[in-house]
Amino acid sequence: MTRVLVLGANGKIARRATQIYLDSTNDSLRLFLRRPERLQDIDNRLVEVVGGDTTDTEKLVASMKDVDTVYANLAGGNIEDQAKSVVEAMHSAGVKRLIWISTLGIYDEVPGKFGEWNNSTLGSYITTYAAAAKVIEDSDLEYTIVRPAWLTDKDEVDYETTQKGEAFKGTEVSRKSVAQLVVDITQAPDKFNRESVGVDKPGTDGDKPAWY
Template sequence: MTNVLILGANGQIARQVIAQLKSSKAAMKLTLFLRNADRIKDIAPADSTIIDGDTTDTDALKKAMKGQDVVYANLAGSNIEAQAKDVVSVMDALRIKRLIWISTLGIYDEVPGKFGEWNNKTLGSYIQNYAAAAQVIEHSDLDYTLVRPAWLTNKDEIDYETTEKSEEFKGTEVSRKSVANFVVHLIQEPNLEVKHSVGVNKPNTDGDKPAWY
């Protein structure tokens, strides 16, 4: 049995991850950590633990993290760097190693051409905040994977490719369902992409900006 803690469990990608884990045959015990916990009861597995909490509350984090094998963080906010520091600190204290962290494209200035220019202008300080959080994680001794999705859609499809930190980002968009599928693979096979930062995009979606924007 693998114990998995999902931080920010009501996020749109996180909800897709929960749904995909529920339909898999893998032996998983989920702990779902979020503010206003009633929001997740509609999709939570019957045997899951639901915790109402905030990642800035390190005491609540410690209680949630005890006994976990994998931490998957689907967090957001202008204080994302501080949240990263708290997550890393508590994981270190409890000697938990495996972290999957949702970040964003552009944190290494890895998005080329006109799309990169548009992405930087459109996201602005959002990129800097997430880049700072990524540095916290990359400078830790955790077995982390940073996931950098392209611009997200709600398309009902699983269709994606990946790039590494040293490579130029590809494409402009990807479905949340696809990103969730990648996260599920990482949860089920925790030795994959350890200490890597991975871009995730739908193939053949190159352009100056997402086609739907």
């Protein structure tokens, strides 16, 4: 049984990942978020809900007790500071495995007109998330950075991956696909170890996501 700390546990991908963990594994989950009352609907003996802010490093260290894997599903303009806090806390707690959700475009890896549209639409969001990813990559943690395409709520698991240094493929991917990838990595900790992977749905190439 793997013990997983989920940071930003009320996020849409994190919610889906939590359900997949509970449906298909015997992993125990510690769900960390600022407002724990948001997860009152989860009642499972394998789940513990913890309230806190990820910039509170001491609180993070305490939440990492007996944890094997940290899955971070974080957002916000202070994402770089959150990354620094997570890395520091993991070092202090002696936890090595990290799955970090980022975004596409942080390496200017999205080609063509879609890349131009993505950069224009996301703007400084990309720069902010790139800085956070660099904090992770500069650490000695056993990390996987996940860079999803534009997200949908389709009830499907259908994805392909690209590596850092390769051109990004596709324009969209379902949150459920990303969640499944997170759970799969947890079950096989050597999978994508110290790698940054782009995630998209095959066959969704275009100048922008289909719904725009």
